[in-house]
Amino acid sequence: MLVAGVDAGSRAVKLILWDRSKSQSLASGMLDQGVHQDALANDLLDRLLSQAGCSRGDLRGVVATGYGRNIVGFADRTITEITCHARGVRHVLPEVRTVIDIGGQDCKVIHLDEQGNVYDFSMNDRCAAGSGRFLEMVATRLDVSLDRLAELSRASTDPAAISSMCVVFAETEIVGLLATGTPPEDIVAGVLNSLARRVAGMIGRTKDGPVVFTGGAAQIGGLVTALEVALERPVIVAPEPQMTGALGAALSVPQ
Amino acid sequence: MNTAPAKITLAEWEVRYEHCGANRSSVPYVGPLSRHVRDGDARLPKLRYDNSLAALRLWNFVLSEEDRLHEARLAGKSIVGTMKDLGTVPVIAYATPNLVAFYPDGAWWTPCIMEDSTGLLPVADALGLGENFCPVRAMAGAFVTRAHFPIPDALVCSVGATCDDFSAIAQRLEGLGYPIVWWEIPHRRQPSRGEEAVTLATSCEAPVALVRHVSAELQRIREILQELSGFPINDESLTRSIRKANRIRTLLRNVRQRAFTAEPCPLPALEVLLAEMLAIHFCSDQAEAEAVLSDLLRTTQARVARRQGVLPEGAVRVFWVNPVADLRVMNVLEECGGRLCGTDFLFGHAIQPIPEDIPPMEALARMALADPMVGTSEDRALGICAEAARLGAEAVIISRIPGASHCAYEGRAIKAIVQERLDVPVVELEVPPLCDALMPALRTRIEAVVETVRETRKSCL
Numbered sequence: 001m002l003v004a005g006v007d008a009g010s011r012a013v014k015l016i017l018w019d020r021s022k023s024q025s026l027a028s029g030m031l032d033q034g035v036h037q038d039a040l041a042n043d044l045l046d047r048l049l050s051q052a053g054c055s056r057g058d059l060r061g062v063v064a065t066g067y068g069r070n071i072v073g074f075a076d077r078t079i080t081e082i083t084c085h086a087r088g089v090r091h092v093l094p095e096v097r098t099v100i101d102i103g104g105q106d107c108k109v110i111h112l113d114e115q116g117n118v119y120d121f122s123m124n125d126r127c128a129a130g131s132g133r134f135l136e137m138v139a140t141r142l143d144v145s146l147d148r149l150a151e152l153s154r155a156s157t158d159p160a161a162i163s164s165m166c167v168v169f170a171e172t173e174i175v176g177l178l179a180t181g182t183p184p185e186d187i188v189a190g191v192l193n194s195l196a197r198r199v200a201g202m203i204g205r206t207k208d209g210p211v212v213f214t215g216g217a218a219q220i221g222g223l224v225t226a227l228e229v230a231l232e233r234p235v236i237v238a239p240e241p242q243m244t245g246a247l248g249a250a251l252s253v254p255q
Numbered sequence: 256m257n258t259a260p261a262k263i264t265l266a267e268w269e270v271r272y273e274h275c276g277a278n279r280s281s282v283p284y285v286g287p288l289s290r291h292v293r294d295g296d297a298r299l300p301k302l303r304y305d306n307s308l309a310a311l312r313l314w315n316f317v318l319s320e321e322d323r324l325h326e327a328r329l330a331g332k333s334i335v336g337t338m339k340d341l342g343t344v345p346v347i348a349y350a351t352p353n354l355v356a357f358y359p360d361g362a363w364w365t366p367c368i369m370e371d372s373t374g375l376l377p378v379a380d381a382l383g384l385g386e387n388f389c390p391v392r393a394m395a396g397a398f399v400t401r402a403h404f405p406i407p408d409a410l411v412c413s414v415g416a417t418c419d420d421f422s423a424i425a426q427r428l429e430g431l432g433y434p435i436v437w438w439e440i441p442h443r444r445q446p447s448r449g450e451e452a453v454t455l456a457t458s459c460e461a462p463v464a465l466v467r468h469v470s471a472e473l474q475r476i477r478e479i480l481q482e483l484s485g486f487p488i489n490d491e492s493l494t495r496s497i498r499k500a501n502r503i504r505t506l507l508r509n510v511r512q513r514a515f516t517a518e519p520c521p522l523p524a525l526e527v528l529l530a531e532m533l534a535i536h537f538c539s540d541q542a543e544a545e546a547v548l549s550d551l552l553r554t555t556q557a558r559v560a561r562r563q564g565v566l567p568e569g570a571v572r573v574f575w576v577n578p579v580a581d582l583r584v585m586n587v588l589e590e591c592g593g594r595l596c597g598t599d600f601l602f603g604h605a606i607q608p609i610p611e612d613i614p615p616m617e618a619l620a621r622m623a624l625a626d627p628m629v630g631t632s633e634d635r636a637l638g639i640c641a642e643a644a645r646l647g648a649e650a651v652i653i654s655r656i657p658g659a660s661h662c663a664y665e666g667r668a669i670k671a672i673v674q675e676r677l678d679v680p681v682v683e684l685e686v687p688p689l690c691d692a693l694m695p696a697l698r699t700r701i702e703a704v705v706e707t708v709r710e711t712r713k714s715c716l
Contacts, residue, residue, distance in 0.1 A: 067695050067696070067699065070695075079706065080699050080702045080703040080706055081699070082699075082703035082706070082707070083703065083706045083707070083710070105696075106696070113711075113714070115714050117707075117710040117711065117713075117714050118703075118706070118707045118710055119680065119707065119710075119711060120674070120680045120681070120707070121680070121682070121703060121707065122682075123682075123700060204671070204674070
């Protein structure tokens with residue numbers, strides 16, 4: 001039986017076609033988010049259905065999540081990304097009790113109970129602090145691509161001290177550091193350490209146990225390392241971390 | 256008007272109002288809500304309202320305060336602006352027949368209700384009171400534009416254990432030529448070992464020395480108001496005023512108790528918030544405040560008796576901390592599947608009865624010291640925990656007011672203590688005066704709270 005999960009995030013639309021009877025993904029993909037969000041989601045759905053050799057008539061249910069979830073017209077139901085990330089993680093890493101999700105627009109820490117259900121969560125404020133957008137700003141300012149941040153941070157010998165997590169103020173600090181000749185690699189390492197400390201502060205009353213990292217920012221290796229240092233424990237990157245929300249959405253289609 | 260309880264739009268209220276017939280002529284201040292939109296309250300068409308006449312009366316009462324103040328002035332009454340005062344000085348003012356207490360700080364909602372069509376915030380900006388200040392800075396704008404409330408004949412403001420930003424705003428106002436009578440409310444400290452102490456209405460303790468100090472400060476205010484009014488404010492008239500205030504507080508406690516505990520929920524969150532506002536200064540008409548709340552209580556009681564509500568049964572029980580700058584958020588809580596089961600809108604002490612068995616000035620001093628904002632954040636958090644547990648809260652939402660100094664760190668402290676003691680989801684939200692663009696983000700947080708509680712309910716079955 002074919003179901004679909006759509007994660008209409010602030011930076012990208014992610015979609016998974018899920019074969020419930022075989023408990024496996026038939027196709028998955030993502031597109032950069034844009035102005036016509038519903039059209040983008042429709043295009044992605046059609047592309048993946050065609051790739052899987054299926055049609056819309058084969059779909060038995062669609063759940064949408066993410067900030068744009070209410071715009072996805074073909075969804076039967078919407079669920080927040082907090083619940084969907086938790087469900088996605090529970091499926092791939094059932095032993096995990098703490099989820100860190102850093103997406104384009106926000107950063108979340110989700111606490112799961114023994115059954116893998118959400119019992120509490122924290123999110124960053126309405127500013128872009130601690131979000132993927134913040135890292136994009138850093139990359140743009142340093143004139144490097146996002147996927148080079150990890151490599152740069154590894155080359156750092158003396159991470160810079162970045163005191164602000166506000167995008168605007170941090171940008172000012174970066175400009176100041178560049179003006180004083182601080183190497184980009186030290187700036188990147190400083191930013192990642194600062195972000196990791198902020199996330200660690202959000203974790204609060206977490207129980208011991210593995211922490212899993214989801215969302216697009218989980219692909220930045222340097223951030224994973226910085227989080228491990230800040231949390232003083234291993235951080236597991238979820239398989240295809242940016243697809244975790246869409247997977248959770250697909251798994252949330254009612255039976 | 257035998258329609259079942261429901262939440263309706265402004266447009267639906269217009270149709271309904273036309274069918275109210277004779278009911279409306281007997282009720283003061285009642286008229287169609289659309290007249291307030293014509294007066295500039297542009298936010299109203301975006302809200303959802305309780306469909307009872309009692310709620311209509313409440314809305315009209317609150318939204319007509321400026322007219323009432325202008326009428327009071329024309330009638331020769333003096334207007335006392337009681338700033339940074341949540342329920343104490345108004346009781347003294349209403350001990351005389353020709354004073355009207357008014358709460359200028361309430362102007363902080365004007366940019367939301369009027370969607371800033373009056374430009375109060377840019378005026379405040381020009382006064383040096385920018386976005387890093389509490390939205391109460393709109394009050395300073397209103398004093399400058401003089402387009403809203405009449406300028407009070409006297410301004411009384413508490414200072415000391417009050418918000419830093421409010422004190423700065425009030426000082427700026429005084430600098431603009433509006434003299435203020437300041438009275439000191441000290442930080443409510445724990446009694447020292449062996450120090451004589453009293454238990455306040457909110458169950459916390461205060462040293463008797465502090466009560467005496469506040470009582471002396473209030474005595475000074477009493478004398479100033481007495482001189483302004485030309486009528487004596489003696490213990491007898493104060494006792495009468497305290498009794499009236501207590502009648503209103505009792506009505507409000509009864510409305511809240513039913514609104515928070517009955518299933519299905521008999522009164523929407525927005526109307527609860529509005530009703531609670533009457534506790535602070537009776538919306539400049541003590542008698543009508545009592546009548547409005549009596550009506551609301553009757554309506555609520557009737558709904559409870561018939562097991563009728565405005566929300567489906569089983570809504571997630573949320574304890575809400577701090578008032579929201581954008582009223583729409585109260586609707587959103589319910590649209591997401593939640594309901595209020597308790598509130599701490601920063602003035603819980605103004606809902607508690609004022610002691611009637613002790614001298615009136617001491618009683619008022621004790622109430623002023625019970626203000627949650629003059630104690631520690633821990634005291635406030637413990638009070639929230641006790642109330643949330645008593646009312647069976649399944650989640651706690653702490654809304655922050657951007658720029659408000661008491662919100663900056665208090666939310667985090669309250670969150671930590673509530674999480675430790677209650678083991679329910681606790682979420683902080685920042686709610687600016689107009690959050691249309693932020694609504695998806697706010698909705699996500701509230702929906703996630705609701706989903707989390709529902710998951711917990713399922714796993715408990």
